[in-house]
Every structure is written in structure tokens, then in C-alpha cells.
Amino acid sequence: MKPLLEVKNLFQHFKISRRFTVKAVNGVSFEIYPGETYGLVGESGSGKTTIGRSIIRLYDPTGGEIFFNGSKISGKLDAATNKMLRKNMQMIFQDPMSSLNPRKKISDIIGEGLDIQGLYSDLKQRNEIISEILKKVGLSPAHAERYPQQFSGGQRQRVGIARALVMNPKLIIADECISALDVSVQAQVVNLMKDIQAETKCAYLFIAHDLSMVKYISDRIGVLHKGYLVETGTTEEIFSNPVHPYTKSLLSAVPLTNPVIEKKRKLVSFDASNFNYENQKLRQISGSHFVIGD
Amino acid sequence: MENILSVKNLDISFRTNAGNIHAIRGVNFDLPRGKTIALVGESGSGKSVTMKAVAGLLDQNSTINSGNIFYNFAQDKTLDLLTLSKKDLRQKINGQQIAMVFQDPMTSLNPTMQIGEQIMEAMLLHKKISENDARQKALELLKTVGIIDAEKRMKNYPHQLSGGMRQRVVIAIALSCEPKILICDEPTTALDVTIQAKILNLIKDIQAKMGLSVIYITHDLGVVANVADFVYVMYAGKIIEFGTVNEIFYDPRHPYTWGLLSAMPDLETSDDRLYSIPGSPPNLLHEPTGDAFTARNIFALKIDEKAAPPMFKISETHYAATWLLHPDAPKVQMPPELQTRLERSRKAAGL
Known part of the structure; x- marks a missing residue:
């Protein structure tokens, strides 16, 4: 099967001043296949959000290539590719409180993409599309006339999902989309995302730091540290046989809901200063399991 | 086992434009000396309001309809915190007896003050202590909470520190007046897992060293399993189930x-x-x-x-x-x- 998204040797650097450059992402490569969920994990500052934003072209990548749906989407975009990219790749943001425009009605927030791309023939059809999508995410069509502040956090995140989904995208980038929500609401949103995937066969790039949730939802996982992809493989491979010391340390920090074991759990310490990832390549452990270094 | 803190029948409502919100509807819990209890529940269940009442930090529009908060401050000496005046509470209890660690270390520190000054502030206010001694104590505290280069960090401003470091500073401030009870309101929600594990271990170490009694407010059951001796589950302003951590996790009874x-x-x-x-x-x-x-x-x-x-x-x-x-x-x-x-x-x- 051909990958839906191919990221090859992606670099994303931010020049702060003449002397200082933040090297957020350094030579990251991975691919996402149609209909699968790829989880990106790592501590804060590891570059997971930056990768998501580079892929959807909120940033201009410093180096490397990105292929999506058969066309190259890094470098200068021509009008046709840009249109294809905007329609087929969508993002769900972290904070449902600040990612929805408070002065717009829900129908206009969801309909904005449709308006820009001209995806309906008359107003009636626009309303139909919006009601349908609202029903799909578990809200009622009557909610279309409301404003974001009239919703609870979980409902707002549903609006965020509806906004992404209305374009019928092939890839959705979900950037920490459940970390601002309550445990019980997290479960509702994750179930919704899984249902939608089963129905529309869209792929997810699921960015999160909650490893038990990542394990639950992802088919494959990439572990990031200091802007380098240090280990990648299927969920099974990463969780049952972590190879890189950073991955081990990350897994050892996952809290378990089992008090007797949790109270005895030892944190595997990881000293980042001993690791220099520069110029190191991924090597194969087995099947689709790769780890950085020798 | 004696209880250092005992909340009886607490009932609190808030006056709002929409009407009276009956946020806490008869809450009872006990904190045994030297132990850790955890209050869990969804947002809006009243966990934070309950703790704010204990710390005397309730908002102006609140009314305490009934209840007692008994604080056992010495052998056989108890005091109802709700009978104290605001002034007494501030001078004698807050900080010195009961201290609080807040959720978001990004917003709970003063961005215009060096962190050394922020740690010394409470000590200079509450204790008869010279500025030099306070500085020494602040240095020690920074080392206790695991900040390397404490000397240099004293002069840093909050924005120069990472999230985990900031939360360590907040903990140092809470500990500065040697409280007996530490209330931690979602202390690790804003941090990622590795830092979270380190902060939880730090609080546990300090608890053992200083004999603190700790109250956690959280919705993360993994954190609860790690730290708590006793668990109280809250829903809609009431405690609906409580027990030892093993009873709640291995034999829960409430739907x-x-x-x-x-x-x-x-x-x-x-x-x-x-x-x-x-x-x-x-x-x-x-x-x-x-x-x-x-x-x-x-x-x-x-x-x-x-x-x-x-x-x-x-x-x-x-x-x-x-x-x-x-x-x-x-x-x-x-x-x-x-x-x-x-x-x-x-x-x-x-x-």
C-alpha cells in the first residue's frame, strides 16, 4: 500500500537572533498509511507539535520533503496543490476554549472551509452538510445557531472535530486534542474519533503525552526527543520491547491505576546529556521497529 | 489514628447573577496525621471549592451555610477554622499551618519578582527572621526541591524556568513556613509524564522528611493510585464513596x-x-x-x-x-x- 503521508528528513529551525537558532525538528522521517493512526509522543519541547504544524504548513519547513496524497507539499505550493492540501488535511487543536472564534456562530465556524472551497451549490445544501456533521459528532443541528461560549469543554472539542471533519479529509492532525478535557469526557471524544475513523477511513496523526491513551488509539507510534525521532514501530513493538533508553524512561513514567504496583513503580532515569543524536541514523530492530543510533 | 483535619457537614453556596449555586452539599472527610488523602471527581464536582474553604480562600460571593473544619493544631487542642476571623486566618493559619500548591505553575508565580524573593516573601511576613536568614532558608528549600544551581536560580525570573522547575519553586514557597498540611490542587496536570513522576516523588520524600499531611485534588486516577492512602470520590458537591486506596481501586461500589x-x-x-x-x-x-x-x-x-x-x-x-x-x-x-x-x-x- 502506498503511504498517504511521507515525511522525509524534515528539519524545522527557528531563527531567534543572529546568534541563536532553535532547532526544533532535526531530520525526522516517517510515513502514515491511509486509515491508520500514528501516535507521536515525547516530553514538552520535543518537537511533536512543531512537526504537526510543519506538515499542515503552518510553518515553512527548513529542510526535507513532505509528500501527501501523491504530491509534494513542502517548498513552494502551487494553487492546485494548496487547494488539495487544505481540503484533505485538517487539524484539531489542543484547547477548545481558544481555538474557536468567539464571535462566530458554530455554523460559520464549521462552514468556513466549505465557503472557501465552494463545496456547496446553495445555502440549503450548506445547512444540510452542517446539520449532518453536527449529528455525526453527537451534537444537535439546533446547536448551529449558537456561539462557542454556550458550550461545555467536551462539546466545544466536538465542534473542533466537526470543523475538521466537514471537509471530509484524508488526514486529521490531532494535536493534544484531549489533554484539556476531563477523564470521562476524554473517553467520549476518543470513542467519537474511533467511530469516525471506522466510518470515513481517515488517518490520524495523534500527538499526545498521555501514553496510555496513545497506546489505546494508535496503530504505530513515534517517540520524539529533542527534535529527533528516537524510536518508531507498531504500538505492540514499542510497548512490549522498548529499545531506546529514552523510550524506556518514558514508559516507566506512565501512572498505573493499580495502587499496589503503582506505589512500588520505579522511574527509569534518563540522562539526556549523554546522548547526542546528531548525524545518527535509524537502524532496524525488526519488522517496522526502528531505533536511532548504533 | 488521630485526625489533623476533620471536615464535618460542610455546606457552601455561591451567589451569582443566575441565582444561588449550591456547590457543596454536606461534605465530610478526615485527614489522618502524616497521611495522604485524595479528592477525585470531574470538573465542577466541588473538589477545589472544598479545599479553598479549608485554606480560607473562598471568593467573596460565597456563603458557608453550615459545617465545621476542625484543625487539630497540638495534642488534644482543636480549633474550628470557620470561627476564625479573616485576619486571624491569614496571620496564623495560612502558609504556616496549611499551605497550598496550585495547579498552573505558569500563573501562580509573580512574573515580575525574582524567585528567591518570592520564596522569602512569606517567611519575612510570617516569621521573625532576618533577611539574611530567610535567604539562607530559601537556598536550602530550593535544594530540597531538587533545583541544581540554587544560588544562580534565586536571581531568575519565572519565565526563565521550565514548567517542572516552576512547579518545584511553587512547592518551595508552600514549604517555606513549615506547614503541617499541604494541599496540592492538580499539581501535575500541566506537566508531562516524566516530570509528573518526579514531582510526585519529590512531594512524597518531603512528606516523609517533614511529617506533612497531604491532600491531593485531582482527576487523574494514576496519580491517586501513586500517592494516596485514602480516597474520597466527589460528585455534584457530595462525597459519594470513600475508602482506603486499595478498597477504591480493587473493590469500588458506586456506579x-x-x-x-x-x-x-x-x-x-x-x-x-x-x-x-x-x-x-x-x-x-x-x-x-x-x-x-x-x-x-x-x-x-x-x-x-x-x-x-x-x-x-x-x-x-x-x-x-x-x-x-x-x-x-x-x-x-x-x-x-x-x-x-x-x-x-x-x-x-x-x-
Whole structure:
């Protein structure tokens, strides 16, 4: 099967001043296949959000290539590719409180993409599309006339999902989309995302730091540290046989809901200063399991 | 076991433009000396309000309708914190006896003050101590909370520190006046897992060293399993189940606790769907008759709509407020997925 998204040797650097450059992402490569969920994990500052934003072209990548749906989407975009990219790749943001425009009605927030791309023939059809999508995410069509502040956090995140989904995208980038929500609401949103995937066969790039949730939802996982992809493989491979010391340390920090074991759990310490990832390549452990270094 | 803090029948409401919100509806809990209790529940269940009442930090529009907060400050000497004036509370209790660590280290520090000054501030205010001594003490505290280069960090401003470091500073400030009780309001929610584990270990170490009693407010059950001796589950302004941490995690009895436990995937969860508690918490502007959980409870009985259940005793330390425990109630089993999961975790724990 051909990958839906191919990221090859992606670099994303931010020049702060003449002397200082933040090297957020350094030579990251991975691919996402149609209909699968790829989880990106790592501590804060590891570059997971930056990768998501580079892929959807909120940033201009410093180096490397990105292929999506058969066309190259890094470098200068021509009008046709840009249109294809905007329609087929969508993002769900972290904070449902600040990612929805408070002065717009829900129908206009969801309909904005449709308006820009001209995806309906008359107003009636626009309303139909919006009601349908609202029903799909578990809200009622009557909610279309409301404003974001009239919703609870979980409902707002549903609006965020509806906004992404209305374009019928092939890839959705979900950037920490459940970390601002309550445990019980997290479960509702994750179930919704899984249902939608089963129905529309869209792929997810699921960015999160909650490893038990990542394990639950992802088919494959990439572990990031200091802007380098240090280990990648299927969920099974990463969780049952972590190879890189950073991955081990990350897994050892996952809290378990089992008090007797949790109270005895030892944190595997990881000293980042001993690791220099520069110029190191991924090597194969087995099947689709790769780890950085020798 | 003696209790250093004992909250009895606390009842608090808030005046708002929309009307009176009855946020806390009769909360009871005990904090044994030197132990850790955890208050868990969804947002809006009243965990933070309860703790703000204990710390004397309630907002202006609140009314304490009834209740006592007994603080045992010395052998056989107890004091009802609710009878103290604001001034007494501020001068004698806050900081020195009861200190608080807040959720978001980004907003709980003053961005215009060096962190050394912020740690010294409370000491200079509360204790007869020279500035030099306070500085020495602040340095020590920074070392206690695991900040390397303490000398240099004293002169840093909050924005120069990472999230984990900032939370360490907040903890240092809380500890500066040697409190007896430490209240941690979601202390690790804003941090990622590795830092979270380190901060929890730090609080545990300090607790052992200083003999602190700790109250955690959190919705993360993994954190609860790690730190707590006793767990109180809150829903709609009431405690609906409490017990030792093992009783709550291996033998939960309230359907709401079942829901909370099922909603979080553990590393073994492979079901197609996560269980989620349907609906959302009730609006306490209109106080529910009967059990507040009825509308979301798939096990609800007829009586739930009419009368709120009392606390039923399960063991000496384990109580739950659900009519399912009434001797006349039909026998109800918890959802099978949760049952297998609890069996798995009991087995893993060797129980």
C-alpha cells in the first residue's frame, strides 16, 4: 500500500537572533498509511507539535520533503496543490476554549472551509452538510445557531472535530486534542474519533503525552526527543520491547491505576546529556521497529 | 489514628447573577496525621471549592451555610477554622499551618519578582527572621526541591524556568513556613509524564522528611493510585464513596466510581470502545431531588429519583452513597469489562 503521508528528513529551525537558532525538528522521517493512526509522543519541547504544524504548513519547513496524497507539499505550493492540501488535511487543536472564534456562530465556524472551497451549490445544501456533521459528532443541528461560549469543554472539542471533519479529509492532525478535557469526557471524544475513523477511513496523526491513551488509539507510534525521532514501530513493538533508553524512561513514567504496583513503580532515569543524536541514523530492530543510533 | 483535619457537614453556596449555586452539599472527610488523602471527581464536582474553604480562600460571593473544619493544631487542642476571623486566618493559619500548591505553575508565580524573593516573601511576613536568614532558608528549600544551581536560580525570573522547575519553586514557597498540611490542587496536570513522576516523588520524600499531611485534588486516577492512602470520590458537591486506596481501586461500589475507573484506559485495555459516563454533571443552580447521579446512572433505581441515598457501610473504612447497597436493592454487578480489569489488576498486585 502506498503511504498517504511521507515525511522525509524534515528539519524545522527557528531563527531567534543572529546568534541563536532553535532547532526544533532535526531530520525526522516517517510515513502514515491511509486509515491508520500514528501516535507521536515525547516530553514538552520535543518537537511533536512543531512537526504537526510543519506538515499542515503552518510553518515553512527548513529542510526535507513532505509528500501527501501523491504530491509534494513542502517548498513552494502551487494553487492546485494548496487547494488539495487544505481540503484533505485538517487539524484539531489542543484547547477548545481558544481555538474557536468567539464571535462566530458554530455554523460559520464549521462552514468556513466549505465557503472557501465552494463545496456547496446553495445555502440549503450548506445547512444540510452542517446539520449532518453536527449529528455525526453527537451534537444537535439546533446547536448551529449558537456561539462557542454556550458550550461545555467536551462539546466545544466536538465542534473542533466537526470543523475538521466537514471537509471530509484524508488526514486529521490531532494535536493534544484531549489533554484539556476531563477523564470521562476524554473517553467520549476518543470513542467519537474511533467511530469516525471506522466510518470515513481517515488517518490520524495523534500527538499526545498521555501514553496510555496513545497506546489505546494508535496503530504505530513515534517517540520524539529533542527534535529527533528516537524510536518508531507498531504500538505492540514499542510497548512490549522498548529499545531506546529514552523510550524506556518514558514508559516507566506512565501512572498505573493499580495502587499496589503503582506505589512500588520505579522511574527509569534518563540522562539526556549523554546522548547526542546528531548525524545518527535509524537502524532496524525488526519488522517496522526502528531505533536511532548504533 | 488521630485526625489533623476533620471536615464535618460542610455546606457552601455561591451567589451569582443566575441565582444561588449550591456547590457543596454536606461534605465530610478526615485527614489522618502524616497521611495522604485524595479528592477525585470531574470538573465542577466541588473538589477545589472544598479545599479553598479549608485554606480560607473562598471568593467573596460565597456563603458557608453550615459545617465545621476542625484543625487539630497540638495534642488534644482543636480549633474550628470557620470561627476564625479573616485576619486571624491569614496571620496564623495560612502558609504556616496549611499551605497550598496550585495547579498552573505558569500563573501562580509573580512574573515580575525574582524567585528567591518570592520564596522569602512569606517567611519575612510570617516569621521573625532576618533577611539574611530567610535567604539562607530559601537556598536550602530550593535544594530540597531538587533545583541544581540554587544560588544562580534565586536571581531568575519565572519565565526563565521550565514548567517542572516552576512547579518545584511553587512547592518551595508552600514549604517555606513549615506547614503541617499541604494541599496540592492538580499539581501535575500541566506537566508531562516524566516530570509528573518526579514531582510526585519529590512531594512524597518531603512528606516523609517533614511529617506533612497531604491532600491531593485531582482527576487523574494514576496519580491517586501513586500517592494516596485514602480516597474520597466527589460528585455534584457530595462525597459519594470513600475508602482506603486499595478498597477504591480493587473493590469500588458506586456506579460513578465504576465509570471513572472504566473511562481511563490502562496499558492493557484493548476494547474497541472506552466506557464513558453518559451525559454531563448536573447544574447545581437547580438542585436535583434525589440522587444527583440518577440521570447518568444506568443502574439507577426508582428510589434514586425521590431520595438521596445515605452512606452505606461496606467496611470500617469503606463507605458509599448508593441505594444499590441497600439490603432490599436488586443485586447489580459492575460492567463486565471493568470486572475483568479489576480481576487483572488484583492478580497483578498479588491480592
